[in-house]
Amino acid sequence: DVKVTQSSRYLVKRTGEKVFLECVQDMDHENMFWYRQDPGLGLRLIYFSYDVKMKEKGDIPEGYSVSREKKERFSLILESASTNQTSMYLCASRGQDLEPQHFGDGTRLSIL
Amino acid sequence: LAKTTQPISMDSYEGQEVNITCSHNNIATNDYITWYQQFPSQGPRFIIQGYKTKVTNEVASLFIPADRKSSTLSLPRVSLSDTAVYYCLVLSYNTDKLIFGTGTRLQVFP
Numbered sequence: 001d002v003k004v005t006q007s008s009r010y011l012v013k014r015t016g017e018k019v020f021l022e023c024v025q026d027m028d029h030e031n032m033f034w035y036r037q038d039p040g041l042g043l044r045l046i047y048f049s050y051d052v053k054m055k056e057k058g059d060i061p062e063g064y065s066v067s068r069e070k071k072e073r074f075s076l077i078l079e080s081a082s083t084n085q086t087s088m089y090l091c092a093s094r095g096q097d098l099e100p101q102h103f104g105d106g107t108r109l110s111i112l
Numbered sequence: 113l114a115k116t117t118q119p120i121s122m123d124s125y126e127g128q129e130v131n132i133t134c135s136h137n138n139i140a141t142n143d144y145i146t147w148y149q150q151f152p153s154q155g156p157r158f159i160i161q162g163y164k165t166k167v168t169n170e171v172a173s174l175f176i177p178a179d180r181k182s183s184t185l186s187l188p189r190v191s192l193s194d195t196a197v198y199y200c201l202v203l204s205y206n207t208d209k210l211i212f213g214t215g216t217r218l219q220v221f222p
Contacts, residue, residue: 004155009153037212042211042212042213042214043156043210043212045209045210059209088153090155090156091155092155098144098203100146100158100161100203101158101210102158103155103156103157103158104155105153105154105155106153106154106155108153
């Protein structure tokens with residue numbers, strides 16, 4: 001089974017802090033994704049990466065950046081956290097085209 | 113990207129078969145249909161994916177008619193632990209934009 005591991009299940013940070021969310025997958029997938037999920041808005045794609053050191057903006061990249069230094073690890077960075085970034089953050093990875101994305105269990109992030 | 117429509121909620125009892133239908137009228141020739149399950153405070157879990165006719169795995173079956181404008185996820189003999197939200201998505205080749213709609217909230221009663 002594909003295993004996507006997010007480093008924290010719950011995280012509380014303060015406004016203005018720089019926040020790092022880590023994601024690791026064990027299936028040698030080239031493609032990795034970061035989403036946020038909010039009630040009534042579904043999942044929204046923040047950033048994705050097709051390879052090491054490559055990144056592409058999703059639908060809502062503002063206020064976020066990413067890092068992909070190793071194939072198995074994809075990090076989401078909140079440069080200066082704000083309260084409207086309080087959300088459930090989900091990481092996913094995928095193998096070849098048309099293979100399904102596999103998700104981690106999410107990080108529920110609260111920005112105070 | 114094809115839009116999907118599915119019932120907002122369904123109720124069932126343990127041991128029953130549950131069928132959740134999803135419509136995707138604008139599905140393109142090369143698109144696949146994918147279903148996910150999500151429990152509260154967890155990430156979506158892939159259940160099944162298909163292109164046409166019938167696909168079966170250890171947890172579910174997926175029925176897709178010839179016109180592919182709809183699909184039905186079938187869960188045999190549900191248990192309380194199947195209470196979750198089920199999402200139907202259309203997966204397009206060469207795009208990673210997954211559009212999760214509101215899903216179907218399945219409640220299984222004892």
